Amino acid sequence: MKQPITPDKAETAGGSSLIMRFATATGLLAVVVVLLAVLFFHAMSGDIFQVAFQSPLEEWSATVAGHIGSDVSKAQAVAKIHKVGIIISSPDGHYAFGPDGEPADPEALLNDTARFRKIEVHIQHGTQVQPLTYSFMLDKEQLDEQHSPLLFGLIFLLLITIGLAYAIQLHLLRPLKWLHSGVDAVSGGDFSSKVPVVRNDEIGRVARAFNQMTGRVQQMMDDRERLLADVSHELRSPLARIKVALELLPEGDKRDAIGQDIREMETLTTVLLEREQIRNQASHASIEMLNLVTIAGEVIDGFSDAPPGVELNVPPQSMRVNGDAALIKILLQNLVDNAVKFSLADSKPVAVSLLQNSDEVQILVEDDGPGIAADQVEKILQPFVKLNPARGHRTGYGLGLNLCQRIVQAQAGSIEIHPREPRGTGVLVRLPKTGDRQV
Numbered sequence: 512m513k514q515p516i517t518p519d520k521a522e523t524a525g526g527s528s529l530i531m532r533f534a535t536a537t538g539l540l541a542v543v544v545v546l547l548a549v550l551f552f553h554a555m556s557g558d559i560f561q562v563a564f565q566s567p568l569e570e571w572s573a574t575v576a577g578h579i580g581s582d583v584s585k586a587q588a589v590a591k592i593h594k595v596g597i598i599i600s601s602p603d604g605h606y607a608f609g610p611d612g613e614p615a616d617p618e619a620l621l622n623d624t625a626r627f628r629k630i631e632v633h634i635q636h637g638t639q640v641q642p643l644t645y646s647f648m649l650d651k652e653q654l655d656e657q658h659s660p661l662l663f664g665l666i667f668l669l670l671i672t673i674g675l676a677y678a679i680q681l682h683l684l685r686p687l688k689w690l691h692s693g694v695d696a697v698s699g700g701d702f703s704s705k706v707p708v709v710r711n712d713e714i715g716r717v718a719r720a721f722n723q724m725t726g727r728v729q730q731m732m733d734d735r736e737r738l739l740a741d742v743s744h745e746l747r748s749p750l751a752r753i754k755v756a757l758e759l760l761p762e763g764d765k766r767d768a769i770g771q772d773i774r775e776m777e778t779l780t781t782v783l784l785e786r787e788q789i790r791n792q793a794s795h796a797s798i799e800m801l802n803l804v805t806i807a808g809e810v811i812d813g814f815s816d817a818p819p820g821v822e823l824n825v826p827p828q829s830m831r832v833n834g835d836a837a838l839i840k841i842l843l844q845n846l847v848d849n850a851v852k853f854s855l856a857d858s859k860p861v862a863v864s865l866l867q868n869s870d871e872v873q874i875l876v877e878d879d880g881p882g883i884a885a886d887q888v889e890k891i892l893q894p895f896v897k898l899n900p901a902r903g904h905r906t907g908y909g910l911g912l913n914l915c916q917r918i919v920q921a922q923a924g925s926i927e928i929h930p931r932e933p934r935g936t937g938v939l940v941r942l943p944k945t946g947d948r949q950v
């Protein structure tokens with residue numbers, strides 16, 4: 512059994528899917544928005560810009576023209592400071608200054624429409640009979656340059672907005688990730704996992720319904736186990752009575768056959784009761800520091816005479832793990848029993864290897880038997896499932912692997928079954944070193 516899924520655990524589980532799609536869609540949106548902003552500004556510097564900014568430019572020109580009046584030196588200074596060409600026309604003649612403030616040819620300035628944009632204002636001063644005409648020749652490139660900070664500012668704001676929108680999406684989608692982890696846990700057979708319910712929206716309601724569903728399924732499974740154990744328990748007395756009654760029957764083949772059937776039923780009820788006992792033991796497992804190397808050695812000694820033999824590959828140093836010694840022993844016992852039992856006449860010896868890294872220890876049991884088809888791997892972890900029952904040397908009830916799975920889950924570990932090439936089976940058990948037991 513495992514603890515409820517915590518947000519942190521769920522964050523690390525699986526990274527693709529909807530989140531990736533949102534990221535891609537947001538990235539594409541950002542590109543489109545930036546392109547639109549650039550296109551908009553490009554258009555603004557063309558015809559649209561001319562219309563949009565005509566009036567403020569005329570206002571500016573009128574103010575400047577009023578300041579210049581008929582003072583030629585002021586016109587020259589303004590041309591230089593603002594880098595604009597200025598032409599002042601009066602009935603008496605023309606004065607023209609280029610954007611560098613130097614006297615210039617008025618015709619040349621007026622005709623250079625590729626470079627300049629002309630804003631013309633007419634102002635009458637004092638007693639003059641005719642108004643003066645001021646032509647301000649604005650450098651188009653310089654005008655465009657003034658848009659750049661505006662463009663970059665706008666792009667920056669747009670990107671910030673999109674980034675924020677993405678972060679909000681991620682936040683809203685977090686419960687989906689937890690649900691995903693919950694569904695994964697259930698498909699791995701762990702119906703005790705719960706997903707956090709943090710909101711009351713549609714996803715929150717799905718999470719609540721999911722928790723209720725897994726709770727009910729878990730309850731049903733527990734009831735089934737208890738029923739099996741109770742029936743097994745109740746069967747023991749009638750079986751004992753039948754055995755006594757059988758002794759009173761005359762000897763013969765029929766009596767032997769019935770005796771054999773009764774012994775089989777007795778074994779089955781005993782196994783079922785032991786299983787229930789181990790189930791309870793698993794949920795109250797006593798955690799202690801164990802040396803796996805010693806336990807593995809003891810288990811393997813029990814198989815010393817069983818063909819094809821068992822080899823133990825262990826690291827030179829001891830392998831310490833937190834766990835319940837009795838349960839770990841049952842686990843190893845069952846795995847090695849299967850590997851030996853299902854080996855063929857010409858099979859190589861069974862190999863039991865103990866490995867470790869900083870977080871976990873691994874127990875790998877490999878045999879050279881007929882193997883298990885990949886599509887049967889999930890199935891054989893279920894109780895009472897036996898594949899090709901005729902093939903085994905000794906009979907069993909199809910309960911061993913299910914028991915192993917329970918023990919491993921009680922120790923917060925995992926069990927994986929891998930078909931080997933060209934034949935055989937590898938069963939890999941991972942146990943956390945810390946013994947972070949989740950019952």
Ligand SMILES: Nc1ncnc2c1ncn2[C@@H]1O[C@H](COP(=O)(O)OP(=O)(O)OP(=O)(O)O)[C@@H](O)[C@H]1O
Pocket residue numbers: 845849850853878880881882883891896897898899900906907908909910911912913936
């Ligand atoms: N190493 C293996 N090689 C081939 N088949 C295997 C191996 N281990 C298990 N199986 C298949 O999986 C089935 C279930 O295994 P499990 O250990 O649960 O039951 P069992 O060994 O048949 O009986 P029990 O363990 O209750 O005595 C086996 O009947 C067998 O068909």
Ligand SMILES: [Mg+2]
Pocket residue numbers: 845848849907910911912
């Ligand atoms: Mg078995």
